[in-house]
Amino acid sequence: MLYFGENMKRKPTIAGRPHEALLVVDIQPDFLPGGALPVAGADAILSPIRRLMESGRFERMVAVQDWHPPDHVSFASNHPGRKPLDSIVLHGHEQTLWPDHCVQGTSGAELHSALPWNRAGAIIRKAMDPATDSYSAFRNNWDRGGKRPPTGLSGYLKNLGVKHVFICGLARDYCVNWSAEDAIEEGFRVTIVWDLTRSINPKEDRKLRSELSARGVRIASTAEVHG
Numbered sequence: 447m448l449y450f451g452e453n454m455k456r457k458p459t460i461a462g463r464p465h466e467a468l469l470v471v472d473i474q475p476d477f478l479p480g481g482a483l484p485v486a487g488a489d490a491i492l493s494p495i496r497r498l499m500e501s502g503r504f505e506r507m508v509a510v511q512d513w514h515p516p517d518h519v520s521f522a523s524n525h526p527g528r529k530p531l532d533s534i535v536l537h538g539h540e541q542t543l544w545p546d547h548c549v550q551g552t553s554g555a556e557l558h559s560a561l562p563w564n565r566a567g568a569i570i571r572k573a574m575d576p577a578t579d580s581y582s583a584f585r586n587n588w589d590r591g592g593k594r595p596p597t598g599l600s601g602y603l604k605n606l607g608v609k610h611v612f613i614c615g616l617a618r619d620y621c622v623n624w625s626a627e628d629a630i631e632e633g634f635r636v637t638i639v640w641d642l643t644r645s646i647n648p649k650e651d652r653k654l655r656s657e658l659s660a661r662g663v664r665i666a667s668t669a670e671v672h673g
């Protein structure tokens with residue numbers, strides 16, 4: 447027997463804000479301390495991101511996963527004589543070379559087990575093309591032909607009626623930054639949950655923050671977003 451009336455009294459588990467979505471970017475073991483491309487302090491954001499995902503604040507959540515083939519062009523190991531953090535010119539644009547990371551099917555590439563991914567409505571995998579990197583969750587970096595092919599995320603969100611994208615995760619100065627820029631270009635309102643991100647190069651944080659603000663990205667704290 448179903449006591450429908452009683453169920454109706456229960457606190458709804460979702461906040462009913464279908465026009466807002468939370469992107470949880472690249473929370474994968476390889477980007478955490480001990481991983482292949484560790485971002486300092488990234489372990490400190492796991493619990494607060496978990497709490498935000500479990501809070502019911504967001505009805506819509508999307509996981510973003512860096513997902514490289516082993517022969518990926520961004521790996522220094524695929525460029526004889528180069529080492530991680532060297533910079534090359536790739537298809538006419540600067541490309542940083544990284545240690546091998548987030549290789550498809552490896553444990554370091556998994557969505558981190560500390561977060562409740564079952565609540566995410568979609569998983570967007572990026573940087574799967576061996577010849578192009580992809581920092582943004584919305585589109586690849588430039589390919590051989592100078593194009594930036596979309597991942598489909600913008601259409602997915604628009605199809606659901608999402609107007610405002612909130613972004614947390616890693617790394618603040620790469621995938622979060624590039625995703626925020628593209629989300630603005632796609633016409634979304636964009637909020638970065640600043641304390642739920644960490645940078646590969648934190649020395650540039652002040653500059654990054656003012657560049658993001660100048661582009662129309664709102665910078666907020668978890669407390670403001672919960673509020």
Ligand code: VGL
Pocket residue numbers: 472512544581616617618619620621622
């Ligand atoms: C990222 C460097 C290489 C990121 C991904 O998630 O910010 N950074 N691949």
Ligand code: ZN
Pocket residue numbers: 512514520547548573
């Ligand atoms: Zn990567």
